[in-house]
Amino acid sequence: xxxxxxxxxxxxxxxxxxxxxxxxxxxxxxxxxxxxxxxxxxxxxxxxxxxxxxxxxxxxxxxxxxxxxxxxxxxxxxxxxxxxxxxxxxxxxxxxxxxxxxxxxxxxxxxxxxxxxxxxxxxxxxxxxxxxxxxxxxxxxxxxxxxxxxxxxxxxxxxxxxxxxxxxxxxxxxxxxxxxxxxxxxxxxxxxxxxxxxxxxxxxxxxxxxxxxxxxxxxxxxxxxxxxxxxxxxxxxxxxxxxxxxxxxxxxxxxxxxxxxxxxxxxxxxxxxxxxxxxxxxxxxxxxxxxxxxxxxxxxxxxxxxxxxxxxxxxxxxxxxxxxxxxxxxxxxxxxxxxxxxxxxxxxxxxxxxxxxxxxxxxxxxxxxxxxxxxxxxxxxxxxxxxxxxxxxxxxxxxxxxxxxxxxxxxxxxxxxxxxxxxxxxxxxxxxxxxxxxxxxxxxxxxxxxxxxxxxxxxxxxxxxxxxxxxxxxxxxxxxxxxxxxxxxxxxxxxxxxxxxxxx
Numbered sequence: 001x002x003x004x005x006x007x008x009x010x011x012x013x014x015x016x017x018x019x020x021x022x023x024x025x026x027x028x029x030x031x032x033x034x035x036x037x038x039x040x041x042x043x044x045x046x047x048x049x050x051x052x053x054x055x056x057x058x059x060x061x062x063x064x065x066x067x068x069x070x071x072x073x074x075x076x077x078x079x080x081x082x083x084x085x086x087x088x089x090x091x092x093x094x095x096x097x098x099x100x101x102x103x104x105x106x107x108x109x110x111x112x113x114x115x116x117x118x119x120x121x122x123x124x125x126x127x128x129x130x131x132x133x134x135x136x137x138x139x140x141x142x143x144x145x146x147x148x149x150x151x152x153x154x155x156x157x158x159x160x161x162x163x164x165x166x167x168x169x170x171x172x173x174x175x176x177x178x179x180x181x182x183x184x185x186x187x188x189x190x191x192x193x194x195x196x197x198x199x200x201x202x203x204x205x206x207x208x209x210x211x212x213x214x215x216x217x218x219x220x221x222x223x224x225x226x227x228x229x230x231x232x233x234x235x236x237x238x239x240x241x242x243x244x245x246x247x248x249x250x251x252x253x254x255x256x257x258x259x260x261x262x263x264x265x266x267x268x269x270x271x272x273x274x275x276x277x278x279x280x281x282x283x284x285x286x287x288x289x290x291x292x293x294x295x296x297x298x299x300x301x302x303x304x305x306x307x308x309x310x311x312x313x314x315x316x317x318x319x320x321x322x323x324x325x326x327x328x329x330x331x332x333x334x335x336x337x338x339x340x341x342x343x344x345x346x347x348x349x350x351x352x353x354x355x356x357x358x359x360x361x362x363x364x365x366x367x368x369x370x371x372x373x374x375x376x377x378x379x380x381x382x383x384x385x386x387x388x389x390x391x392x393x394x395x396x397x398x399x400x401x402x403x404x405x406x407x408x409x410x411x412x413x414x415x416x417x418x419x420x421x422x423x424x425x426x427x428x429x430x431x432x433x434x435x436x437x438x439x440x441x442x443x444x445x446x447x448x449x450x451x452x453x454x455x456x457x458x459x460x461x462x463x464x465x466x467x468x469x470x471x472x473x474x475x476x477x478x479x480x481x482x483x484x485x486x487x488x489x490x491x492x493x494x495x496x497x498x499x500x501x502x503x504x
Contacts, residue, residue, distance in 0.1 A: 030070025038063040053379035056089040061372060061422070068418045075417075076361035079368020086375050100374055101367030103227050104326040109366065111329025112217035113358050115301055116158035118336040118350050120357075122293045124301075125154050126166060127284065134280045140196045140270030141262045143174060147200060148207040152254045155211030156218050157301075159359065164208040164461035171200050172468060173279055196268035197470040199261045202479055205465035206257050206453055213450045214250040216242045216325065221420040224366055225446040228373050228420075232428050233438055239308040239325045244502065249447060249494050256486050257479075265479050296339050296349050304332030369421035376425045384429070397496045400444055403427060404491055407448035408484050416449040416459065423449075439503040444495040451487040454480030 038059045045055035060082060067078040083101065087094040119125040128150070136146030147167060155163040175197045212219030216226055216239055226242070229235050262268065307314070311323040336350040403423075410419045424442045431438035452459035454477050465471060 026070050027072045030066050030072035033070070034063040034066035034072060037066060050384045051380040053091050054381050054384075056091055057086075057375040057379040057381060060085045060089070061376065064368070064372060065418065065422060074361065076364040076368070079365045079371075082368060082371040082375055086371070091375055092378060096374070097371055100231070100370035101364065103231070103367065103370055106223075106227070106363050106366050108326040108329045109217055109220075109223045110358075110363055111326070111331070111333035112157070113362075114333030114336055114350065114355075115304060115329070116162070117354055117358060118297045119158060119301065120162065120166075121350065121354060122291070122297050123287060124294045124297050125158060125163075127287055127290070127294065128154065130170070130280055130284050130287075134277070134284075139272055140192070140268040144196075144200050144203050144262055145258055147171060148203045148254055148258050151204055151207035152211030152214075152250065155208050156214045156250075160208045160212045160219055161460040161464065163211070164205055164464040167204045167208070168201075168464060168468060170283065171204050172470075175200060175470065192268045192270055195266040196270055198472070198475050199266040199268060201465045201468050201470045202266075202476065203258065203261055205461045206479075206483065207254055208461035208464075209450060209452060209459055210250050210253045210257065212250075213253070213447055214243065214247040215239070216246075217329070218246070218250075219450050220362060220366065220417045221446050221449045222246070224369050224417060224420045225424055225442055227366065227370055228424055228428070229438060229442060231370065231374065232377060232425070235439065236324075237439070238312065240312070241502065245443070245494060245498055246447070248498075249490060252490050253451070253483075253487055256490070257483055260482055260486070261479060265482065266475070293341050293349060296341065297336070300332060300335045300339060300349070304328060304335075307332075365417060369417060372421060373425045377428075381429075397492075399430075400441065400495050401488075401492050403441055404444045404448045404488055404495070407445040408451060408488060411449045411452045411459075412454050412484075416452055419449040420446055437503050440495070440499060443499055443503075444491055447491045447494075448487065451484065451491075453483045453487075 041059035041062055042055055045058055064078050064081055067073050068075060083097050086092045086097045091097075130150075134146070136142045136149065147170075151163055151167050154166070209219070213222070216222050216237070222242065226237050229237060307323060307328045308325060311325070311328060315321055315323055337348060337352070339349045341347045341349060407419060407423060410423065423445055427441040427445055428438045431441050452462065455462065462476065466473075466476065
């Protein structure tokens with residue numbers, strides 16, 4: 001657990017994840033179970049049920065899924081299995097199996113990562129967050145609202161985990177102010193202070209995840225879904241189209257979460273927290289006046305975001321099709337490396353050495369998921385599962401509800417990227433058989449996969465805020481259960497209204 005008696009000394013949180021007594025045995029078991037399932041299914045799965053290629057793909061999918069769930073090997077390492085396995089088993093050629101690892105959507109996310117690196121390196125995201133928090137007042141609920149808005153906004157553009165890591169020390173500093181820098185997490189006797197501390201930590205974690213739903217680059221499941229949709233059906237979802245759906249869903253979920261936590265489940269009743277305004281001012285003062293580097297990052301970031309929003313209008317105006325989400329992201333990322341801060345000294349906004357912090361593993365994880373999805377499609381598995389489910393149902397709003405429920409349950413038990421990698425191709429198969437737009441089934445699953453709120457290990461932001469020591473597991477489960485129910489209703493209503501209107 002993270003703990004400190006001196007809030008002013010909080011700078012970096014050394015977080016290694018939530019440890020459980022059985023984590024090592026789980027990994028060891030998974031390490032051998034994955035290959036064992038592969039061998040069993042490869043040799044004993046009937047070939048005549050689907051296609052001769054199906055047992056090979058199912059066997060490798062079982063291996064990958066086992067390792068993804070148990071984390072027996074690093075997730076990106078597991079993602080390379082289909083690149084080698086499919087050509088070796090004759091499912092597809094090496095040129096076909098490597099292509100998904102260079103999918104345009106991966107470069108979209110890479111460009112987004114570069115923009116995020118610049119924001120983090122020059123602490124522009126922290127300045128934005130502090131200014132937003134400062135606007136919402138110094139009452140207990142006002143501070144929680146400010147943290148949620150700032151966290152959700154930052155999470156729209158940078159990693160959910162990085163957002164939680166950035167906001168947590170600021171949040172803990174504020175909690176210490178309410179406790180007069182005396183009590184430790186386990187010794188808070190005042191119910192209002194305890195509810196404030198727990199509520200603030202939970203809201204930082206939840207807003208880090210929910211804010212990512214708003215944009216294509218906000219969280220990995222969004223990117224994977226958009227890439228699969230293009231690969232399977234040649235359908236492109238633009239940045240603006242996603243924003244029309246993702247932004248209101250994300251903001252509604254953030255507002256509902258705030259209301260449930262502060263008014264119903266964990267009301268704190270704190271009218272004003274003495275010293276909080278001074279703390280925010282001190283943090284901003286420590287950042288100093290806006291430096292040239294920050295201004296350059298803000299300019300490039302603003303231009304990039306504007307191009308994402310107005311790319312269609314610009315293309316139509318000049319009668320060309322040069323601008324798309326991927327090219328804009330890469331141009332924005334490259335501009336960070338090419339924009340000089342001091343040309344004479346060779347100083348630029350970003351240097352290539354900064355990319356050591358870039359989440360390369362996530363990019364490989366995308367590629368592995370896309371490659372697996374391609375194998376599931378090529379072997380006829382997606383179509384077979386789709387035909388079976390379609391035979392039991394017809395397309396109604398209740399089928400959408402069922403898929404959302406399944407996604408919400410799965411995302412509490414396994415990685416949300418794994419949920420999308422495995423479940424979305426199945427939804428596409430159902431859509432093909434029912435002859436409906438695949439977005440109507442795939443998008444609700446993807447949005448639901450981003451709502452991992454019940455367990456500390458469900459998603460990194462949950463684990464990060466749980467490490468503060470201010471959250472009891474029962475609090476997270478209680479709030480998360482209600483939030484899952486509300487998320488189910490909101491995502492379902494948007495799916496049968498706005499999504500139907502936009503893509504039906």
